[in-house]
Amino acid sequence: MGLFDRKICDICGGKCGLLGGKKVKDGRLCSDCAKKQSPYLPGRKNFTVEEMKQHLADRERNQEMINRFAPTRTIGQNLKLYIDDGSGAWFITSARRYQDANPDIFQADQVLGARVDVDRTEHERVVQEAVPAADGKPGKPEITKKVIEYDFYVNIDVTHPWVNQMHLQVNRSTIESSTGPDYREAERDAKDIVAALLAMQEGAVRATMPKQRVVCPNCGATTMPDENHCCEYCMGSLG
């Protein structure tokens, strides 16, 4: 094997790029295979070739689900949360054509937490360049202005075979004023997305909460409330 022979992709058998492809724990992927992985996969190098094969098979199934996905509502302008209230499925992306991005689909009960994160950076911007003294005229000093820039993010923790955490920018481009409409829109979108995720999580938790046995005040039996919250034995209301 010559020094400049292309390495072979351990997934598809195709040729890797000149730089030797994308490394995983015990092998390598070509860029076409690497492109198919989830954007939220934590560190490709943590996974083996076998795990990556499984991951890419899961990604293909996700793509089929994405193509069929029929959202009942969306939240956000740039970063968008897509929800199918019928099935409790959701995904989040800022891609205009989400079918191309193949964002991972989650269920309501896979949400572990969500919060807004505002990134505030302060820096000096030159508003007028310095002019050196010349021809007997005095120079002018550089004039700078302090600017503060804002980016809104949502951090989402999930339980999922391949994804733990997503850190997603809400606003399309950096916001330069905390009093303008861009700031208000990004803040509102971030809060709405987080609130929707937490509401889904809460709904899913309530649905899976085990029913508790109670003592019936009417007949004294220890009973499991039926769907009308009545006693199984005497049909009396359990209050």
Ligand SMILES: [Zn+2]
């Ligand atoms: Zn490949």
Ligand SMILES: [Zn+2]
């Ligand atoms: Zn009873």
